[in-house]
Amino acid sequence: MKLNRKRFSVLAIAVSVLLSLFVTGPALAAPKDTERIEAVGAEAEKVAKESGIPIPKNTKLVRVVKSKSAVPTALFAPVEPNATIPPPFWWDLRNIWTNEACGTTAFRSSSGAGPGTLAMDINTGIKASFSTSITIGKDVVSGALGFNVEGSVTITDSYEVEVPAGQVWTLKAYPYYTVYHYEIWRDYLWPLTDQLAGNGDARLPIGVCFAVYE
Helix, strand or coil: CHHHHHHHHHHHHHHHHHHHHCCCEEECCCCEEEEEEEEEEEHHHHHHHCCCCCCCCCCEEEEEEEEEEEECCCCCCCCHHHCCCCCCCCEEEEEEEEEEEEECCCCCEEEECEEEEEEEEEEEEEEEEEEEECCCCHHHHHHHHHHCCCCECCCEEEEEEECCCCCCEEEEEEEEEEEEEEEEEECCCCCCEEEEEEEEEEEEEEEEEEEEEE
């Protein structure tokens, strides 16, 4: 039965390779409709710690906004047969699970004194990324997860906040990701036993994390 499953898997991969030849486009724009989560005060600090947003020394975190854009699902990359099926085994990503996190490096920053409005408009490309504990081709990971793990997504968003009189606030924008975690297996033909070879993660940009500091 396992041999039949392997043959079916090889056939499925071959079909996916043919289909992938028709998929193009390195960067896709995310629509403006967004889903936002906003937190202030102590709740903002809690959200920041859970999401990975840094809180620099000698600063107070005023609020955090996690703004998710509608990222297109067709951010695919072609899958190369030789990268996917190296004899006598092929790579298989298993036990995939996801969570959401903010990047730790801001890609935009702006400061202003009150009273006044501190505003920021975002229209920029943010790259996906991946890392693995062993060396495998990016096309293997892209094919398994369904998006180009080195592609770029154009995120469009905006945010503004009222700064009180006598205070100086700083507004920073961090990438917002869906993080894919996975195990990497060597998938052998029967009667050999599959082997766990390593693990990794990949980050797909889905929006912006805004943080306001005093």
